[in-house]
Amino acid sequence: MQAGFRFAHVSDAHLPLPPGRLGGLSTFANKRSLGLLSWRRKRHAIHRPEILAALLADVAGHAPDHVVVTGDLTNIALPDEFERARAWLERVGPPDRVSVVPGNHDATVRVPWEAGLGRWQPWMSGDTPDEGTPDEGFPFVRVRGPVAFVGVSTAVPTPPLLATGRVGAAQADRLEAVLADLGRRGLFRVVLMHHAPLLVGRSWRKALSDRRRVQDAFARAGAELVLHGHHHCHQIASLPGRGAAIPVIGVGSASAAPVGRAQAAQWNQFTVERRDGAWRLSALVRGCTVDGFHTEARYALTCGRHDAAA
Ligand SMILES: [Fe+2]
Numbered sequence: 236m237q238a239g240f241r242f243a244h245v246s247d248a249h250l251p252l253p254p255g256r257l258g259g260l261s262t263f264a265n266k267r268s269l270g271l272l273s274w275r276r277k278r279h280a281i282h283r284p285e286i287l288a289a290l291l292a293d294v295a296g297h298a299p300d301h302v303v304v305t306g307d308l309t310n311i312a313l314p315d316e317f318e319r320a321r322a323w324l325e326r327v328g329p330p331d332r333v334s335v336v337p338g339n340h341d342a343t344v345r346v347p348w349e350a351g352l353g354r355w356q357p358w359m360s361g362d363t364p365d366e367g368t369p370d371e372g373f374p375f376v377r378v379r380g381p382v383a384f385v386g387v388s389t390a391v392p393t394p395p396l397l398a399t400g401r402v403g404a405a406q407a408d409r410l411e412a413v414l415a416d417l418g419r420r421g422l423f424r425v426v427l428m429h430h431a432p433l434l435v436g437r438s439w440r441k442a443l444s445d446r447r448r449v450q451d452a453f454a455r456a457g458a459e460l461v462l463h464g465h466h467h468c469h470q471i472a473s474l475p476g477r478g479a480a481i482p483v484i485g486v487g488s489a490s491a492a493p494v495g496r497a498q499a500a501q502w503n504q505f506t507v508e509r510r511d512g513a514w515r516l517s518a519l520v521r522g523c524t525v526d527g528f529h530t531e532a533r534y535a536l537t538c539g540r541h542d543a544a545a
Contacts, residue, residue: 239508239517240380242301243294245327246429246464247338247488248308249282250319257313265344266395270311278310280492286500286523287490291327293521293528297504301379302328304358305464305486306338306390306429312346317354330357334377334384338429338465339398342390352390359386370403374410374426376417382507383422385413385458389430389443398441398465400430407448414456418477423507423514423539424458431463431485433472441465450474453481459514459539460484460505467491468498469520469531482516482536491523499523501531514539 252274257263263271294302308323309316327333335358346352348369352359361375373388387410389400402410410426417424426432430443432450443449453461457477463470463485470485487501500523508515516538522531 239506240301240382241297241299241504241506242303242379242382242425243297243299244303244305244462244484244486244503244505245290245294245489246305246307246486247467248287248304248320248323248490249278249310249340249488250287250308250316250323250490251279251282251284252310252313252316257315262313266392267311267313267343269395270340270343274310281495281497282488282490283492284490286492289528290489290500290502290523294502297521299504300332301382301384302333303384303425303427303462304333304335305427305462306336307340307464307488308335308338308355309341309343312341312343312351314346314350317341317346317351321354324355324358330360333358334386334427335359336373336386336427336429337388337390339390339393339400342392345392361386370406371409373406374413376413378422380507381423381509383417383420383424385410385417385424385426387426387428389428396440399439400428400443400465401445402428402443402449403445404448407445407452410449411452411456414452414458418457424460426453426458426461428461428463429465431465431470431472431483432461433474433483435466435470435472435485438466457481457539460516462486464488469501469503479539482538484518487522493523493525500528513537
């Protein structure tokens, strides 16, 4: 058994929409209609519940200390989807061992908090009781062992054909403050966000619109790791941090079938250890093939502020 604190990163489950009539005209007189069309024409064949079930079984077989889920549990943000996603989260694990942030599909249209994202609140709450509006609940902070998980919301409704995200000035200010505080406490800071905090390829249509603001917060306060989803493929990049570069790692969709040219389902396991005064991060990439899940890659990084313990 490997020492250290282990956690799994899962993203973009896109739980299946049920067949049949899903609501009346008022439900679909908005961006949802395009999303439903896309689901019925193509996406239902890509995001398969049996693949997602096999992935969760593979995760459970590795017995992580914690699981993080970086958004897009739904497809078109129907209240029924939030309820189904809550039932799925209960199968992933209890709220104190599973942390969730929302994705752009979970904000396809604005849904009242109680009927929408509020259904997942137990998995999105910080260690200290949230105060103020739901928006002010982000970023939430959960300390588990040597790791501080910092959950950021990038999910905002956008016009049709756009899948951009936004953190906003107020949340970015709070993010910088909590990262600085957690850094002073010597914790391994893992930021969770659906959208990548940098441009992936040339995909501005899917980008975080205020990524510069977030990058500035990272540069001033630092972080040891940023995890994101959204692009449905494995990505490794880095951003300048305070004293050390910050690895930025994306993962494939948790439900993508191994067919066609799309990236098949994937999850990542990370192990955090303190060695010789520095943080060591070991990663395992688990990917789906027609024969089940296998290890696609292993790598290790030394990361974090070298003066973190000072
Ligand atoms: Fe997605």
